[in-house]
Amino acid sequence: MSQPPPACPVCRAASVAGFGAFDGQGYWRCDTCGARGLNPAHHPRPEAERAQYDLHENHVDDPGYRRFLDRLAAPLRARLAPGAQGLDHGCGPGPALAAMLREAGHPMAVYDPFYAPDPAPLARRYDFVTCTEVAEHFHRPAEEFDHLGALLRPGGLLAVMTRFQTDDARFGGWHYRKDPTHVVFYRPETFAVIAAQRGWSCEIVARDVAFLTVPGA
Numbered sequence: 661m662s663q664p665p666p667a668c669p670v671c672r673a674a675s676v677a678g679f680g681a682f683d684g685q686g687y688w689r690c691d692t693c694g695a696r697g698l699n700p701a702h703h704p705r706p707e708a709e710r711a712q713y714d715l716h717e718n719h720v721d722d723p724g725y726r727r728f729l730d731r732l733a734a735p736l737r738a739r740l741a742p743g744a745q746g747l748d749h750g751c752g753p754g755p756a757l758a759a760m761l762r763e764a765g766h767p768m769a770v771y772d773p774f775y776a777p778d779p780a781p782l783a784r785r786y787d788f789v790t791c792t793e794v795a796e797h798f799h800r801p802a803e804e805f806d807h808l809g810a811l812l813r814p815g816g817l818l819a820v821m822t823r824f825q826t827d828d829a830r831f832g833g834w835h836y837r838k839d840p841t842h843v844v845f846y847r848p849e850t851f852a853v854i855a856a857q858r859g860w861s862c863e864i865v866a867r868d869v870a871f872l873t874v875p876g877a
């Protein structure tokens with residue numbers, strides 16, 4: 661059986677323990693932040709990740725996909741100042757969210773390690789960063805959240821959408837777990853810990869949507 665990581669990849673706590681084995685893969689749990697995740701030995705390699713992502717059919721003009729993204733976009737638009745500048749981090753092959761926010765008057769940059777790998781947008785800072793259906797893919801979440809926070813201007817907002825894990829008893833059969841590229845799973849309290857550790861505020865604005873705000877100047 662594979663071993664859990666020596667510390668929580670999300671909050672860096674040393675309270676990581678084995679959670680169980682499902683479909684021949686071992687999972688860990690953190691009692692500090694509530695996260696659950698796949699043991700590192702089972703993380704997919706980049707080429708396997710890309711092959712899985714290539715199966716997605718998320719088109720910019722797909723009305724259903726836009727309705728799905730609007731769970732994050734609608735409360736975000738309500739909070740943004742006119743002309744606020746953003747980055748869609750992990751935009752995928754069809755950056756529909758960036759298009760939606762541009763249509764609302766917000767200049768948008770995009771970055772994705774597979775589909776938009778130009779690092780230039782990562783050298784700037786933004787009023788907001790969006791991260792939709794991306795955080796569950798993070799192999800090193802704590803480092804990723806540090807990096808995302810560094811992309812924000814004072815008072816900036818990090819908008820995250822990922823399916824929240826709830827009932828441990830149903831984890832084994834949960835469809836979200838069965839995606840081979842999903843390696844870490846969050847609860848609302850997980851985001852509260854992520855924010856508190858960095859001096860940010862946290863608000864759960866909709867089902868599976870967390871807004872993390874960095875302090876102002």
